[in-house]
Amino acid sequence: MSWLAVALGGAAGSLLRYAIGLGFPFAGHRFPWSTFAINVAGSFLIGLAWVLIVEKAAGWPEARLWVMTGFLGGFTTFSSFSLEALLLWQNGHASLALGYLLGSLLAGMMAIVLAVWLARQLWL
Incomplete structure (x- = not known):
């Protein structure tokens, strides 16, 4: 269910x-x-x-x-x-919350940049 x-x-x-x-x-x-x-x-x-x-x-x-x-x-x-x-x-984990916010944004951007670069290298 x-x-x-x-x-x-x-x-x-x-x-x-x-x-x-x-x-x-x-x-x-x-x-x-x-x-x-x-x-x-x-x-x-x-x-x-x-x-x-x-x-x-x-x-x-x-x-x-x-x-x-x-x-x-x-x-x-x-x-x-x-x-x-x-x-x-x-x-009570303010520094962890901030790290999570900033880390997620930065990691997400790095991941998408890497993915686009790899895809362009491999499939174009």
């Missing part, structure tokens, strides 16, 4: 992300406004979900899997990243 909750939630989140991307104003602009808005909205929604599902309704694990792992995971992985950083910060 857990796998089904994640799969259905992920499908719904992915479809919503795609639909928003298609209809978002300023889509041709240099700055990726739709992705930015989706990531910020996903961060907001996972914050609400954390409180409402995990802190307030701790007895319903399928809701967490459907909403947080599935739906918001399909909608944006940035929401999970933001929540994890917040939890580190709130649990």
Whole structure:
């Protein structure tokens, strides 16, 4: 049942992300406004979900899997990243939270630069 909750939630989140991307104003602009808005909205929604599902309704694990792992995971992985950083910060690990934030951004950029370079070397 857990796998089904994640799969259905992920499908719904992915479809919503795609639909928003298609209809978002300023889509041709240099700055990726739709992705930015989706990531910020996903961060907001996972914050609400954390409180409402995990802190307030701790007895319903399928809701967490459907909403947080599935739906918001399909909608944006940035929401999970933001929540994890917040939890580190709130649990008294400010330097670890900052390291996680900066390290993730830098590592992500290095990974994509490496991937693009490798792909261009191997397949062009």
